[in-house]
Amino acid sequence: MSVTKHTISVLVNNQPGVLQRVSGLFGRRGFNIESITVGASEEEGLSRMIIVTTGDDRTLEQVQKQLYKLIDVIKVIDLSAHPMVARELALIKVNAEPAARPEVLGIVDTFRASVVDISPASLIVQVIGDNEKIDAMIELLKPYGIRELTRTGATAMIRGIVK
CATH class of the missing domain: 3.30.70.1150 (ACT-like. Chain A, domain 2)
Known part of the structure; x- marks a missing residue:
């Protein structure tokens, strides 16, 4: 498996502790977060996290599945899989x-x-x-x-x- 850079969009409920839970999940999976930005999204009450990380595709797929298990995560998209x-x-x-x-x-x-x-x-x-x-x-x-x-x-x- 080749290690590549991924840019991931994570739409979340704007709740205390969400950033910690999301970043902790990456750490437990051995992914280093190169950068993370968080801000308001187009929907009130939801925030969008843009996370840049490196890793192989299989591990990234597992991280995406684990993100969906977090209660405040609404949607996860690997932006780098599309023209962006x-x-x-x-x-x-x-x-x-x-x-x-x-x-x-x-x-x-x-x-x-x-x-x-x-x-x-x-x-x-x-x-x-x-x-x-x-x-x-x-x-x-x-x-x-x-x-x-x-x-x-x-x-x-x-x-x-x-x-």
Whole structure:
């Protein structure tokens, strides 16, 4: 069995402890959660979790079956089994003395990112995109000195209309 990256959507009742139960199930099955985002869904009272993990297909299928056994889980979809759109947001605080700013701003423009804060010695850059885009931008900003970095984790959706 090959180990692949999976992006899973889990629709749940918005109840205390659901996140803990869902993440605990992954841990018990030996799946590492690379990222997890949770927020409101299109239905009031329901939240959507987007979980990015790696593992073989057979184990993932078992995790999906176990998720359905949790009382607050409504629906589980392996988004990565379909054409999907996935995005992540990162905020990057980078050293940017006035002399280096034109170079840093060139990188920001190239990645269609934006500067959301400026201080005398640094900039905070916001970049939105897929994992590879954010990784590439971070690599290009490293030589200037990254002071702080935070990422949201992926959020995703299947393309088109799902029946």
